[in-house]
Amino acid sequence: MFKIEENVSLKKYNTFGIDILTKKFYALSSSDRLKEVLIENEGIPLRILGEGSNLLFTKNFEGLTLQIATKGIKIINKTKAKVLVEVQAGENWHEFVLWSLSNNFGGIENLALIPGSVGAAPIQNIGAYGVELKSVFHSCKAFEITTRKIHTFSNDECEFGYRDSIFKKKLKGKFIILSACFSLQKFPHSIDISYGAINSQLADKLATIQNIAEAVIAIRLSKLPNPKKIGNSGSFFKNPIITLNDFKKLHKTFPKLPHYPSKEGFVKIPAGWIIESLGFKGIREGDAGVHEKQALVLVNYGTASGIQILGLAKQIQKAALDKFGVSLETEVNIL
Secondary structure (H helix, E strand, C coil), X not given: CCCCEEEXXXXXXXXXXXXXXXEEEEEECCHHHHHHHHHHCCCCCEEEECCCCCEECCCCEXXXXXXXXXXXXXXXXXXXXXXXXXXXXXXXXXXXHHHHHHCCCECCXXXXXXXXXXXXXXXXXXXXXXXXXXXXXXXXXEEECCCCEEEEEECHHHCCECCECHHHCCCCCCXXXXXXXXXXXXXXXXXCCCCHHHHHHHCCCCCCHHHHHHHHHXXXXXXXXXXXXXXEEEECECCCEEEHHHHHHHHHHCCCCCCEECCCCEEECCHHHHHHHCCCCCCEECCEEECCCCCCEEEECCCCCHHHHHHHHHHHHHHHHHHHCCCCCECCEEC
16 A cells, blocks of 8 residues: 655755645655556646756645655666666666766766756756767656556657757656666767866866766856755756857847857857846845856745746846847746
8 A cells, every 4th residue: 555645845855945735745666556546546636756856836736746766777788888777767867877987887977966866867858068868868668647558768759859858848747757778888988078167177187987977076066056055956047049140140249148059050058148147147036046156047045935936037038038139948847
């Protein structure tokens, strides 16, 4: 048997530290029990929760919040150059990165210290410092809520994009990811240190996967607030990707505008630079604010509500559109 908790505060289950209630709550430690839980709660609104590191709660939830808390890492295939690893959805992403490093498996060292669970990683197609999840992702097993059947999605079938996947678009809310398989590299590793900050942090150290991960961790700790001390969900907005023609027009007006190549005919511009240029960096309205070191991060200094943080985000979006003509899309899911 399993016990569903009633009227549970989700404050400790989201990194923003927003205090909202869910009518029902259950932490799923075994995927074998998933079908039983859903049958027992059929007809009740359902919300899937990992570690709550990429969302902003704005209101109480009159339904069942199902936290995916399954654990396990298993090597399922090896070749001379690669190893295929299946990881349960409830595993902490950074802990999986550390496991990979301890086994000298490469490919995800640039993604060290990204908060959240493994199950949430493919939904978001997490990425940092020149690497995206899709580069190592092999497949995932996902439970279809309506049919209660398990499907396997390949890399291509996940339709990965910039911080995007099929699970955020046409399949949003229809599947629960149970596990994910990753194709990691045995030694010698193919490394990526194209991101300038990594080179600077490495200094004279050898570019091993362990040293790269240490460099990434140091960079993240220097720039991003610890959610255990200041509530936040990391980068609140995506970096806008605009057409080359639009960028040329914008660059004439704002010649200092940083930019990076994207897919052909498009240019990526840093949302943090836009927000800082608008004067929002370090701003605080009550307990809702923009972090003083990283303008891309919205924070909860204590008792801010989700509505207050969302209100600040909308101010930023309006100002960016008014001054730069650029739409800032949220990376964080608003619930």
